[in-house]
Amino acid sequence: MNEYLEVFIEESKEHIQALNDNLLVLEKNPTDIGMVNEIFRSAHTLKGMSATMGYQDLANLTHKLENVLDAVRNNQLKVSSEMLDVVFEAVDHLEEMVMDIASGGEGKRNVETVVTKLQAIEAGEDISNASSTQKEVVPSSTQSGSELSSSLDEFELAVLKESEEKNFNIFELNVSLREDCMLKAARVYMVFEILEQEGEVIKSNPLVQDLEEENFEQSFSVLLVSKTDAEVLRQKVLKVSEIEEVLVQPFSLADISAKQQAPQTSSTNGTPTSNESATNNASSSAKESGNVKIGNKTIRVNIDRLDALMNLFEELVIDRGRLEQISLNLKHNELQETVERMSRISGDLQNIILNMRMVPIDQVFNRFPRMVRQLAKDLGKQINLEIIGAETELDRTVIDEIGDPLVHLIRNSLDHGVETPETRTAKGKPAEGSLTLKAYHSGNHVFIEITDDGAGINKEKVINKAISNGIIKEEQASSLTDQQVFELIMASGFSTADKISDVSGRGVGLDVVKNTIESLGGTITIESEQDKGSVFSIQLPLTLSIISVLLVEVQKEKYAVPLSSIIETVVVHKDDIMQAHKKSVIDFRGKVVPLIPLEHVFQVPEQLKQDDYYSIVIVRKGEKMAGLIVDSFIGQQEVVLKSLGEYLSDVFAISGATILGDGQVALIIDSNALVK
Missing domain, CATH: 1.20.120.160 (HPT domain)
Structure with a gap:
């Protein structure tokens, strides 16, 4: 099995x-x-x-x-x-x-x-027949036996005749199951396993399909050709649990009348015999032979096989980049044409493989209606859950990781957000709270929103709790924006619950949510309005393995910045760089953006240079922006994201590495860490 x-x-x-x-x-x-x-x-x-x-x-x-x-x-x-x-x-x-x-x-x-x-x-309720799932009543074993002999077709009779001539025993077995037998189909299967080891089953009543579907009462009959003795057969079948009785009787063709020996067109209960079924099937096939027959075009594929396929394709992408580099260096027309064609084909192949890994987010969402029902009962609240966009597709790797963060966010909305029916009624709201789970595509990202119409986030309570927990200082509180206050609830160990319960209050949850989402290359933002409700919005990349990046140069080293976090690239004159709080900043479209020299962050050995202009990559994390100072822009490219492994997992602001077309390794920058 x-x-x-x-x-x-x-x-x-x-x-x-x-x-x-x-x-x-x-x-x-x-x-x-x-x-x-x-x-x-x-x-x-x-x-x-x-x-x-x-x-x-x-x-x-x-x-x-x-x-x-x-x-x-x-x-x-x-x-x-x-x-x-x-x-x-x-x-x-x-x-x-x-x-x-x-x-x-x-x-x-x-x-x-x-x-x-x-x-x-x-x-x-005094139910006497609650376990009865049968739809038809089959005659008792004796009657079954008589139907068994009368429903034999010409082929089966020929087999029995030949068996009789070769001195095989022919038995009719009437098997009765116990009244309390729960797994009738399983017991039938076990009986047939024994009988097929001892001989050949010629016929059963009811038919095998009915036996498998448990469309019979407590007994069934089998016609068997065997060399085993009747008593030995009986004892072997009786060893199957939940068998009440086994009656083994010799069967003789001489007992069948001439009328019964004639070819049968149908069984006595109206079910076609095997001969007629074969004819009908053949006829049906003949009718279908002129038509296009559409079968099931879906197969199950183990995710490990898709991962192996993806790994092989990633190696192909690396070699593709290498070939592109060689063809550019050699300036060979035929080679360049072949490489361009190979790039187009591998691009199509990449889309197919990525789509194979894409699964509907419904696989995560479908657990929540049941969870919300139980939580609402536990909390004494009335909740109407609405799910929108469950068909939105996401990479299987992301799907596997996003489930737990969503559970935390939903539990948080139900416990801290939606009020009790009494409180809602007093506020003039409907007694039933609303919780909406929405997913949709936008560009190369998937957005998931959890929206409730509850009490919203109490900013004063959050600030006071953050001060008492030492997360912020009292003098900082007045300068915080609403967005910064909301982000405080995702600090480690933060909780505004007045008491610890099975649902929340232990200070574990939203910090885990934030860390998990950021580890997937995503972001989470919060919007809230007092007594109107809250919206938790998660932004996730469609896939994690092959990403589009901007390659940049810092001194002699090459780095890759994911395009998903880049707003714009700019070239700024040194006179346009200003100082604020002893840090370099620029005015970018009316906003003050701090500058981060990558050669300082990654401790790249400096070389003397006298440049009047700075190349800057503007990146964003939520509402915050930063400008990464680089030496030059190389260009956009699709690269394979490879993990640095556990040993180098804590390297600051580096999320992985990739191999470029010239064989060099380029580190992939985690711009979220730099902005933070």
Whole structure:
């Protein structure tokens, strides 16, 4: 089963997510039986998959959940908030079990409490048939046997005749499962495994498809050709758990009348036989042969394979740059044409590979409706969550990292932002608070906004807390802009919560958010208005591995500045440089911008130079700007961002390195660190 484990885990996660999403919809529309059926189908499929893979605890809990859902769709139970709380609790356990399996465990978990609650829901309504999922009644084993013999087609009869002539035993086995058997399809599978080791199964009643879908009561029949004795067969099948009885009877072709031996066009219950099915399939294929048949064009690809592909392409980009440099130096026309063509093709290939790594941000957003529901109940608040732009795509690497920061921001908005219904009513607001999660593309960036209509940020409270925590001095407070005050809440250990709770108040959260986002090359800004609400806006790069940069020269060294942080490049005369607070600044479009000589920051050995003009790169982080003084601009280029590794991870203002076309290594500047 190990080869199917990855598929099982991925599909289980999808079904659990579907359960969460559809249960939230059902809570708003308790009479929507169509949605109940959707939820039931997800639970039923998950149960079958778990049983087949041998994860009994997971299958058992899903079966209990299935009982409650089945009672709801059969109008034996009504959907209530209390019932859904228990169902959500069960789904949480299912998710934990799947995560345990994904990390190499067996999916074991103590679920007695939630099982007791699920059973109590059933017992309270006196549901006698809650676990019945069958839609059709199959005759008892004796009747099944008679149907088994009467539904044999010409091919099957020929096989039986030849087996009889070669002195094989032909048996009809009637297998009865226990009344409390929960995993009927799994037991059938195990019985068939044993029988196929001992001989050849010719026919079953019900048909195999019905057995797999559990469309039968407690018994089924099998026609078997074998050399094994009847009692040995019986004992082997009885070893399968939850088997009540096995009746093994010899089967003889002489007992079948001439009428029954004729080719059958259909089985007695109206289901086509294998012969007819084959004919129908052949006919169907013939009809389709003249048409274009569109199948499923999607495949699952392990992210490690995409990472390996990306690494190989990054090496190709480095070699492409090297070839471009060589062709320029040699000035060979044919070589230059070939390199230009190669550059265009590799550019298209780059777009394809990057798009393969792009996944909808919905993979992160889809966990939040359930989380918001639970938090609102815990905090005694009413929240309406709106999600916009869930289809917006982002690089898989960024997707994996952005989930936790968003969780912190949403918890912060619900706890500190949105007020209780009583407080909101007193302020003349609707009792139900609003929380909006929005994602959209803009240029080479993705923006994520978390907006609430709560109390906003209390600036005085923030300033007082920052002073008491020693984050700022009292004399600095009066000169702070609103934006600077809002940024204080992202300082390490900062919290304005009056008491510590499970949700917040420990001073951990927004500093982690800020650090994570900046490590991804992104920024976070805050806007707030007292009693109107707050907006937390996150700006992230589309991808992290191949970036566009401006190459600059500082003395003999080359550096790369990401284009995403550059506003403009300017050349300034030395007489236009002014001094403010003993630091060099320039007037850039009416704003005072401080200058940062890169040769001082990176301690580049200075050479004597007498320049009347300075080359400056204007960079921005949020509302702040700075001018990086360089010796010259080389030009724009796409480069591969390579990490410096753990040993050099703390080098100031350097985010990585790249290999240029001439083989030199250029360090990539972290302009955010310089502006800060």
